[in-house]
Amino acid sequence: MRTTSPDHAAGVRSKPVIRLLRRYAWRYRWSYLAGAGFLWLTNYLAVSIPGQIGHAIDALRASQPLGRNVAAIAVMGLAIIFVRSLSRILIFNPGRYLEYHLRQDLFAHLLRLPSAFYAGHRTGDIISRAANDIGWVRVMVGFGGLQVMNVALAVALTGWKMVALSPRLTGLTLLPIVAAVAAAQWWIRRLFTLSRQNQRQLGDISDRVLGSLQGMATIQGFTAERAFIDGFRRKNLAWLGTGMRIAVLRSLALPVLVLSGGLSLYIVIVAGAPLVESGALTVGQLAAFVALLTVLLPPLRSIGWMLSVLQRGRASLERLLELMDAPTEEQLSGSIRTASGRGPAIVLDGMTFSYPGAGGRPALEEVAAEVPGGSVVGVFGRTGSGKSTLLRLLARLEQPPPGAISVDGIDLADLDIAAWRERIVAVTQRPFLFSETMEFNVALDEHPDQQRLHRAVRDAALEPDLEALPDGLRTVVGERGIMLSGGQRQRVALARGLYRGGDLLLLDDVLSAVDHETEVRLVETLASLARSDRQPTVLIVSNRLSVLQHTDTVLVLHRGRLVDSGEHSALILRSGPYRDAWLAQRNVPPDEMASEAAS
Numbered sequence: 251m252r253t254t255s256p257d258h259a260a261g262v263r264s265k266p267v268i269r270l271l272r273r274y275a276w277r278y279r280w281s282y283l284a285g286a287g288f289l290w291l292t293n294y295l296a297v298s299i300p301g302q303i304g305h306a307i308d309a310l311r312a313s314q315p316l317g318r319n320v321a322a323i324a325v326m327g328l329a330i331i332f333v334r335s336l337s338r339i340l341i342f343n344p345g346r347y348l349e350y351h352l353r354q355d356l357f358a359h360l361l362r363l364p365s366a367f368y369a370g371h372r373t374g375d376i377i378s379r380a381a382n383d384i385g386w387v388r389v390m391v392g393f394g395g396l397q398v399m400n401v402a403l404a405v406a407l408t409g410w411k412m413v414a415l416s417p418r419l420t421g422l423t424l425l426p427i428v429a430a431v432a433a434a435q436w437w438i439r440r441l442f443t444l445s446r447q448n449q450r451q452l453g454d455i456s457d458r459v460l461g462s463l464q465g466m467a468t469i470q471g472f473t474a475e476r477a478f479i480d481g482f483r484r485k486n487l488a489w490l491g492t493g494m495r496i497a498v499l500r501s502l503a504l505p506v507l508v509l510s511g512g513l514s515l516y517i518v519i520v521a522g523a524p525l526v527e528s529g530a531l532t533v534g535q536l537a538a539f540v541a542l543l544t545v546l547l548p549p550l551r552s553i554g555w556m557l558s559v560l561q562r563g564r565a566s567l568e569r570l571l572e573l574m575d576a577p578t579e580e581q582l583s584g585s586i587r588t589a590s591g592r593g594p595a596i597v598l599d600g601m602t603f604s605y606p607g608a609g610g611r612p613a614l615e616e617v618a619a620e621v622p623g624g625s626v627v628g629v630f631g632r633t634g635s636g637k638s639t640l641l642r643l644l645a646r647l648e649q650p651p652p653g654a655i656s657v658d659g660i661d662l663a664d665l666d667i668a669a670w671r672e673r674i675v676a677v678t679q680r681p682f683l684f685s686e687t688m689e690f691n692v693a694l695d696e697h698p699d700q701q702r703l704h705r706a707v708r709d710a711a712l713e714p715d716l717e718a719l720p721d722g723l724r725t726v727v728g729e730r731g732i733m734l735s736g737g738q739r740q741r742v743a744l745a746r747g748l749y750r751g752g753d754l755l756l757l758d759d760v761l762s763a764v765d766h767e768t769e770v771r772l773v774e775t776l777a778s779l780a781r782s783d784r785q786p787t788v789l790i791v792s793n794r795l796s797v798l799q800h801t802d803t804v805l806v807l808h809r810g811r812l813v814d815s816g817e818h819s820a821l822i823l824r825s826g827p828y829r830d831a832w833l834a835q836r837n838v839p840p841d842e843m844a845s846e847a848a849s
């Protein structure tokens with residue numbers, strides 16, 4: 251977890267905001283500029299009214315007609331309503347567009363992040379950043395931006411008018427306000443830290459909700475509701491606590507700002523009265539000064555609120571940039587693109603690999619093997635022996651160590667990741683099904699090629715299952731494929747792989763949940779694939795020897811090490827895990843083995 255450095259909190263590091271403005275807000279500069287123009291006009295009119303009031307008072311005292319002054323004040327008041335609305339539209343709307351673009355870019359970026367990133371980030375927290383934090387960034391550039399301009403213009407314009415009336419009085423008036431702003435530094439720091447904490451807690455909550463929804467069957471099945479509610483309450487309470495501290499901090503700001511405004515007013519009257527007496531200032535001018543101060547007070551009072559919006563926006567922006575700055579798969583991979591169309595030869599050169607979060611414990615250790623192009627290779631091993639890890643590395647779902655795996659003589663780590671993935675088909679052990687139709691789940695496309703689709707479904711032995719579904723291929727499979735059995739889900743994933751086709755097929759335990767008859771059909775499919783023109787290289791993980799006996803060669807893994815390899819017929823003659831499995835699956839006593847293998 252990153253800690254907030256004092257630099258961070260103090261707002262010294264404004265770079266994220268500048269980056270945001272450059273990349274997303276610059277394109278709306280004309281809208282902002284026009285908005286700022288109207289805002290200036292709004293404030294200009296607002297500060298001109300006190301002058302007119304001053305003239306009116308002096309005119310009244312001199313018993314002169316008031317008509318022109320009153321008309322001017324009325325016209326200015328009406329104009330303010332109009333230009334004020336325009337300025338708000340021109341400044342707020344870009345914020346909406348900015349939010350749209352930011353979210354679009356974030357989503358596209360998330361799709362390109364490597365699995366190692368997702369191993370270290372919780373999904374619920376990412377969702378919270380995409381929803382809540384982006385919202386706060388919009389508020390920061392919209393409301394926040396408007397307020398900054400508004401306060402700056404109000405201070406500049408009233409200051410200018412005040413100085414024109416009396417520089418001395420202006421200096422005295424601004425003293426309490428300057429003191430309040432200086433005191434606010436501590437307050438801003440604290441607000442930033444708390445805002446960041448609060449957004450993180452919201453991410454925690456979101457993650458808890460998501461995890462509980464995903465594990466609902468487990469929670470209800472094990473009547474663990476109480477424990478989950480209590481756990482949730484703790485997170486929710488932590489969020490509430492921070493929120494309350496922010497509220498207290500915010501409410502502290504208002505009295506301080508109101509007090510400093512009141513003090514300014516007091517100073518104007520105490521210091522202004524002698525000036526009127528000495529004739530340096532007319533009564534009307536003093537009244538105009540007081541009116542100017544009252545124009546200035548509302549924007550000053552909104553400073554507390556404005557700063558809290560800005561600090562929360564900054565905290566949220568940092569959380570967003572943490573995601574958007576994470577290096578993508580392309581940035582981590584090489585750029586060599588290999589030609590497709592032929593099963594690649596693969597060489598594993600003493601590969602050792604540990605998962606980033608595994609504390610250095612290797613999942614694969616010094617694995618050396620050669621897989622000729624176009625061959626069908628079985629991968630066998632007990633649970634946890636590293637079979638899936640090997641396939642994940644070949645599919646570049648994990649980052650292979652440099653030099654550990656070569657494909658047709660080129661280091662896998664140097665290949666362009668997108669081009670490599672175009673060539674391979676990886677059917678994972680726990681396939682993910684989308685809550686869409688069967689058809690979409692196979693083709694991952696709204697408009698699939700029907701001929702290819704039907705062939706893939708047939709080859710994956712899915713046809714008999716389709717007959718039982720109400721709408722065949724158009725049946726929606728429910729939330730993450732909940733309507734389908736484990737074996738059906740596996741074969742949908744297999745059909746997905748066959749529909750796509752590729753030069754390297756990585757099939758992770760796709761035949762573990764099928765009956766004998768289906769298995770025979772699928773093995774035939776794989777054999778015919780191997781004989782096809784394209785001759786893909788096939789790696790198939792399985793613990794079923796009835797499947798592995800049809801492969802060219804089998805790699806035997808044991809606790810992350812390659813302990814044996816060879817043809818099925820040779821492996822069953824040597825003692826080791828493979829032969830043990832053969833004996834167990836055949837139920838043959840060891841002494842009958844030799845005669846069976848010889849026959």
Ligand SMILES: Nc1ncnc2c1ncn2[C@@H]1O[C@H](COP(=O)(O)OP(=O)(O)OP(=O)(O)O)[C@@H](O)[C@H]1O
Pocket residue numbers: 369605606607608613631632633634635636637638639640679
């Ligand atoms: N994402 C991960 N992070 C850390 N360790 C992992 C991760 N995935 C797997 N492992 C560890 O790596 C080792 C090998 O796992 P792997 O999934 O490759 O086994 P497997 O041979 O496919 O097992 P199974 O037959 O049960 O599917 C295991 O000890 C496992 O705990």
Ligand SMILES: [Mg+2]
Pocket residue numbers: 637638639679758759
């Ligand atoms: Mg596995």
